[in-house]
Amino acid sequence: MFDIADKIQHITNDINETCAKVGRNSSQVKLVIVTKSAEFEQIKEVITLGCTDFGESRVQQLKKVAAQVDDFLDRAESITPLPSKIDWHMIGHLQRNKIQQILPIVSLIHSVDSLRLAEEINSSAAKLDICPRILLQVNTSEEPQKYGVPVGAAIHLAEQFQTMPNIQLAGLMTMASLTLNEDIIRRSFSRARDLFFEIKGEKVVGPQFTELSMGMSNDYRIAIEEGATILRIGSAIFAG
Numbered sequence: 001m002f003d004i005a006d007k008i009q010h011i012t013n014d015i016n017e018t019c020a021k022v023g024r025n026s027s028q029v030k031l032v033i034v035t036k037s038a039e040f041e042q043i044k045e046v047i048t049l050g051c052t053d054f055g056e057s058r059v060q061q062l063k064k065v066a067a068q069v070d071d072f073l074d075r076a077e078s079i080t081p082l083p084s085k086i087d088w089h090m091i092g093h094l095q096r097n098k099i100q101q102i103l104p105i106v107s108l109i110h111s112v113d114s115l116r117l118a119e120e121i122n123s124s125a126a127k128l129d130i131c132p133r134i135l136l137q138v139n140t141s142e143e144p145q146k147y148g149v150p151v152g153a154a155i156h157l158a159e160q161f162q163t164m165p166n167i168q169l170a171g172l173m174t175m176a177s178l179t180l181n182e183d184i185i186r187r188s189f190s191r192a193r194d195l196f197f198e199i200k201g202e203k204v205v206g207p208q209f210t211e212l213s214m215g216m217s218n219d220y221r222i223a224i225e226e227g228a229t230i231l232r233i234g235s236a237i238f239a240g
């Protein structure tokens, strides 16, 4: 049995080693800790270890846990200094009628996969006078049941997002198939990376287009090799 600190250390070592192997700087890879399957005690432990980026896939859970964490940070008397604030990432499918609830809380929405959703975020954000960072979620595995826009539609959609004054398109997000076949996983991630550079090259986006969110517990090493800048990892830290 390994405790949470060991598991995070193990993942951090893996990130460093994989980056070194492919000549990347590990400061370019951010670890978002996905808390959806975590107990609150475990989340507190992760915070005391100094982690500051957390992800949730459901709006209700995100609101609840973010409030609990705020409360904990307000009251905690810890020997080690705690982070003053946590950055929350919305990583799951988002319904338009829930946008208003999360906008004040999240620092990055990974799962924007339609024009209507982007328009709704843009207009809700305008009312709050904010300009949230979002990622365009792309379906690179071509599984019909997956969320995300088809690769072929992504550039045009990125162009449309770019015209909306109250959102900042900060990059792409993708998920690979749930498979042990590394070639299939790698193909998904390399497709996302190619698309990322294609969108950048077409100059439809600005310098704020920097993020490639891909890689989860079972495939994060491959994602780093293919250029991920954000990993979303849950079960490798909290399961078992």
Ligand SMILES: *Cc1c(COP(=O)(O)O)cnc(C)c1O
Residues within 6 Å of the ligand: 034, 036, 057, 091, 092, 175, 216, 217, 218, 232, 233, 234, 235, 236
């Ligand atoms: C749950 C989830 C993750 C984390 O998956 P693990 O396999 O537990 O690391 C990452 N991204 C999304 C969108 C998720 O829903």
